[in-house]
Amino acid sequence: MNEREPKNDIKLDDNCRNSDENSVIIQDHKIKLDENCRVFDMKNDEKCRNLDVNSVIIHDNLFNNDEICRNNNMKDDNCRNNKIRFDEKRRKYDKKCLEEQKDNLLQGIKDYAKENFIPIVREDTAKRLAVVCRDYSPNKILEIGTAIGYSGIIMLKNCSAHLFTIEKEGERASLAEENFKSYNFSDRVTQFVDDAQIVIEKMCNSGEKFDLIFLDGPKGQYVKYYPYLKKLLAKGGVLFCDNINLLGYVKQEGKIPHKHRSMVNNLRKFIEILQNDSDFETEFYDIDDGYSISKKVF
Numbered sequence: 001m002n003e004r005e006p007k008n009d010i011k012l013d014d015n016c017r018n019s020d021e022n023s024v025i026i027q028d029h030k031i032k033l034d035e036n037c038r039v040f041d042m043k044n045d046e047k048c049r050n051l052d053v054n055s056v057i058i059h060d061n062l063f064n065n066d067e068i069c070r071n072n073n074m075k076d077d078n079c080r081n082n083k084i085r086f087d088e089k090r091r092k093y094d095k096k097c098l099e100e101q102k103d104n105l106l107q108g109i110k111d112y113a114k115e116n117f118i119p120i121v122r123e124d125t126a127k128r129l130a131v132v133c134r135d136y137s138p139n140k141i142l143e144i145g146t147a148i149g150y151s152g153i154i155m156l157k158n159c160s161a162h163l164f165t166i167e168k169e170g171e172r173a174s175l176a177e178e179n180f181k182s183y184n185f186s187d188r189v190t191q192f193v194d195d196a197q198i199v200i201e202k203m204c205n206s207g208e209k210f211d212l213i214f215l216d217g218p219k220g221q222y223v224k225y226y227p228y229l230k231k232l233l234a235k236g237g238v239l240f241c242d243n244i245n246l247l248g249y250v251k252q253e254g255k256i257p258h259k260h261r262s263m264v265n266n267l268r269k270f271i272e273i274l275q276n277d278s279d280f281e282t283e284f285y286d287i288d289d290g291y292s293i294s295k296k297v298f
C-alpha cells in the first residue's frame with residue numbers, strides 16, 4: 001500500500017465525530033490518517049491548514065502526530081474548543097511541541113520590546129506571575145498596562161482565565177492585539193484602549209470582580225487606583241503589583257532626582273497602605289524592580 005494512500009474513508013456520526021480510528025474531523029473537513037496514524041490529507045481553509053504530513057494547524061494551534069499515538073476524535077462546535085482526545089503520551093508530546101513553538105514567539109515579542117524601548121515585566125517577576133496564575137487558577141484577570149501583550153500572554157499561557165487589559169497608547173494596544181491573535185488568545189482577551197482610571201471607575205460602577213489583578217501601569221497612580229482595585233478584587237483574589245522599588249529609588253535615602261520624586265512618594269504611600277491594610281496579606285519581594293503579592297483575605 002502506498003504510504004500516502006488513505007487507509008479508510010471516514011464516516012461521521014451526527015455529532016461530527018469520526019467513526020473509526022483512522023481519521024479525524026476538523027471543521028467538517030475530513031482528515032485522513034495513514035497507517036502510522038499520521039495526518040496526510042486535509043482540505044484547507046483559513047483556520048484549518050495542513051502543515052505537513054506529521055502535523056496539523058487548528059485555529060493556529062499546532063498538533064503533532066507521532067507514530068505511536070492515535071488521534072481519536074475531535075469535538076464539534078466548529079472546533080472552537082480545540083479538544084482532541086489523545087492518549088497520555090500523545091498529549092505530552094503535543095504540549096511540548098506547542099510550548100516550544102510559542103516560546104519562540106514570546107522571545108520575539110520580548111526582543112521587539114527591547115529594541116523599541118517598551119517596558120515589559122522582567123524575567124523573574126514574569127516567572128512568579130506565571131506561578132501565581134498556575135497556583136490560583138483565576139477565572140478573570142484585570143491588567144493595568146497591556147503594553148504589547150507580553151505579560152498578558154504569560155498569564156494566559158498559565159491558566160484558563162479571561163484577561164481584561166487596559167492600555168492608553170493605541171499603537172501598543174494594536175500590537176498587543178496582533179500578539180494575542182498569534183497565540184490564538186483573542187477569544188480570551190478584552191482590551192480597553194483608554195486611561196486606566198476611567199476604565200476601572202466604570203468597572204467598579206458595574207460591580208465587576210476579578211480573581212487576579214496585575215498592576216503594571218503608571219507607577220505614580222498606584223495610590224489613586226488602590227481603592228478601586230480593592231473593590232474590584234474578589235475575596236481570596238490576588239493583587240500583583242510590579243515596579244514597587246522603582247529602580248531602587250523607593251528605598252533610597254536622601255535626595256531623589258526631580259523627575260522621579262512624585263512617583264517615588266506615591267509608591268511609598270502605596271506600600272504603606274498595603275502594609276497596613278488588614279484586608280490583605282501582603283508579601284514584598286526585592287527581586288527585579290520589586291513586586292508585591294497581596295491576597296485579599298476579607
Ligand SMILES: C[S@@+](CC[C@H](N)C(=O)[O-])C[C@H]1O[C@@H](n2cnc3c(N)ncnc32)[C@H](O)[C@@H]1O
Binds near residue numbers: 145167169172
Ligand atoms: C510597564 S508597561 C506594561 C508592561 C506589560 N504589563 C508587560 O509586562 O508586558 C506600562 C504600560 O502602561 C501604559 N500606561 C501608562 N499610563 C497609563 C494609563 N494612565 N492608563 C492606561 N495605561 C497606561 C503605558 O503606555 C505602558 O505601555
